[in-house]
Amino acid sequence: MSTATSPRTTDAVTTPRTTTAPGKTPGLAPGGVPVLGHLPMILRSRFEFIETVRNAGPVTRVKLGPKTAYFVNDYELLAQILVSDADKFVRGIHFKKMRNMVGNGVVTTSGDLHRRQRRIMLPSFSQRRLAMHLPVMRQIMAEFVASMPERQPYDLMGPVMGVGCDIVTSTMLGEKTPPEVLRLVREAVPVFVENAAIQAVDVTGVYKHLPTKSNRDFERLLNAFNEYMYSVIDDKFRNGAGEEAGLLDMLINATDPETGEKFDRTEVRDQAATILLASTETTANTISWACYELARHPRIFAECRAEIDALVKDRDWTDIEIGRHDLPALKRVLFEALRMYPSSYLLSRQASVDTTLGGYAIPKDAAILYSHYGQQRDERNFPHGDEFDPDRWLDKDGGEVTASAFMPFGFGAYRCLGESVATLEATYCLAMMIQHWDFALSDFSEPKMNATITLSPKDLKFLFTKRAESGAHDE
Numbered sequence: 001m002s003t004a005t006s007p008r009t010t011d012a013v014t015t016p017r018t019t020t021a022p023g024k025t026p027g028l029a030p031g032g033v034p035v036l037g038h039l040p041m042i043l044r045s046r047f048e049f050i051e052t053v054r055n056a057g058p059v060t061r062v063k064l065g066p067k068t069a070y071f072v073n074d075y076e077l078l079a080q081i082l083v084s085d086a087d088k089f090v091r092g093i094h095f096k097k098m099r100n101m102v103g104n105g106v107v108t109t110s111g112d113l114h115r116r117q118r119r120i121m122l123p124s125f126s127q128r129r130l131a132m133h134l135p136v137m138r139q140i141m142a143e144f145v146a147s148m149p150e151r152q153p154y155d156l157m158g159p160v161m162g163v164g165c166d167i168v169t170s171t172m173l174g175e176k177t178p179p180e181v182l183r184l185v186r187e188a189v190p191v192f193v194e195n196a197a198i199q200a201v202d203v204t205g206v207y208k209h210l211p212t213k214s215n216r217d218f219e220r221l222l223n224a225f226n227e228y229m230y231s232v233i234d235d236k237f238r239n240g241a242g243e244e245a246g247l248l249d250m251l252i253n254a255t256d257p258e259t260g261e262k263f264d265r266t267e268v269r270d271q272a273a274t275i276l277l278a279s280t281e282t283t284a285n286t287i288s289w290a291c292y293e294l295a296r297h298p299r300i301f302a303e304c305r306a307e308i309d310a311l312v313k314d315r316d317w318t319d320i321e322i323g324r325h326d327l328p329a330l331k332r333v334l335f336e337a338l339r340m341y342p343s344s345y346l347l348s349r350q351a352s353v354d355t356t357l358g359g360y361a362i363p364k365d366a367a368i369l370y371s372h373y374g375q376q377r378d379e380r381n382f383p384h385g386d387e388f389d390p391d392r393w394l395d396k397d398g399g400e401v402t403a404s405a406f407m408p409f410g411f412g413a414y415r416c417l418g419e420s421v422a423t424l425e426a427t428y429c430l431a432m433m434i435q436h437w438d439f440a441l442s443d444f445s446e447p448k449m450n451a452t453i454t455l456s457p458k459d460l461k462f463l464f465t466k467r468a469e470s471g472a473h474d475e
């Protein structure tokens with residue numbers, strides 16, 4: 001499966017100086033207004049903006065007030081930005097804005113620093129290390145699925161994000177993490193995410209200095225998080241980290257294969273905060289969107305349930321390893337949810353030199369915008385792109401189709417480190433839910449796509465009903 005992407009909203013980009021880069025000047029995208037340019041459209045609807053600009057050509061100019069950004073809608077050019085010319089297109093302002101939370105975490109850096117961080121971190125995300133976290137992941141999931149409320153309008157996003165927080169905290173700090181720390185992380189992550197979303201659209205950069213409740217909560221929780229993390233990290237630096245106990249130990253023990261260097265205490269904290277932030281809302285969005293489509297497509301739901309029953313038989317989930325070739329129908333549902341609702345729907349880069357893209361001049365410092373949502377719903381890449389059709393991932397021989405424009409986890413130098421974790425977590429969660437519950441949308445549900453820092457569902461409520469005893473395989 002080919003892939004590529006990253007997240008965040010538009011605004012707040014650096015104005016490039018007048019171009020001396022060779023090449024054509026891209027046309028101005030339609031829909032702008034005098035003075036404010038495309039900002040009103042972006043603030044009104046990110047989707048209207050993406051769709052309008054996407055149809056205007058492979059590279060177009062977009063005006064964000066007085067500033068100019070370049071919107072790229074061509075997956076081959078994206079491959080150039082993210083792979084072959086990755087050093088010419090570094091991470092833009094939105095990633096830098098996350099630094100008050102994640103410091104120099106790997107999701108904010110570029111170039112040599114980023115390469116060094118990635119080299120050190122990669123082994124912690126290998127299949128072997130991932131397998132070590134499976135039991136705790138399955139246990140937390142199973143408890144959550146067993147505790148879901150029956151026949152009540154139920155918004156999954158908050159609870160699934162809470163489960164994601166528990167999983168990442170427990171894999172990071174170990175199964176015996178004190179309950180007050182789990183509670184702290186559950187409280188902190190939504191506040192961090194909300195604060196990041198507000199700052200992402202704050203073109204002035206003033207918001208973070210205002211005495212708002214969101215800022216006060218953010219400061220309080222960030223201080224509490226840092227205090228706890230540094231106490232654990234310092235203790236591990238003093239007394240030695242566990243051999244391969246938790247993800248935090250792995251980050252402390254890990255060495256750069258090229259230089260033998262390790263992370264210092266601040267870097268360990270920054271990477272831990274990055275993983276927490278990058279993993280929770282993104283995965284919860286994907287699970288919620290997949291449930292939404294499953295509730296609307298009974299045939300596909302039944303197909304998934306049949307293959308889950310065949311895999312589980314009379315076993316307990318603690319004995320079940322979902323292998324690479326297991327549950328193909330459910331995996332197609334997941335692909336399709338990631339295609340239609342990519343969490344990282346709008347991303348940015350910044351040109352570090354004068355350069356060209358597809359023959360168009362891109363001046364140094366120019367902000368580059370691109371959208372996996374735009375790419376993955378484009379009729380030219382995915383016919384009937386607005387329709388949920390997991391069978392599009394099947395070729396006529398029943399094999400798996402690949403698509404170059406499918407990039408929900410990014411691509412190239414900055415590709416998501418947690419892709420396997422996210423896929424596994426979502427697959428287990430959905431499989432357990434489908435096995436035990438019938439899905440329906442509540443009458444109170446008016447689902448909308450909420451495009452802030454990620455693409456989450458809003459006002460999406462389910463009615464879950466316990467599966468009729470005849471078919472269930474309860475643990």
Ligand code: HEM
Nearest residue numbers: 005006106278279282283343344409410414416417418422
């Ligand atoms: C469905 C869930 C997820 C989606 C859609 C997603 C998407 C992405 C995307 C698009 C990027 C690339 C950003 C860029 O190009 O600048 C990224 C980076 C990253 N993600 Fe994920 N992610 C998900 C889950 C996770 C999880 C579960 C973890 C950790 C356990 C994680 C950790 C990271 C990290 C550390 C990076 C930075 C990689 C680097 O810069 O080298 N993500 N993610």
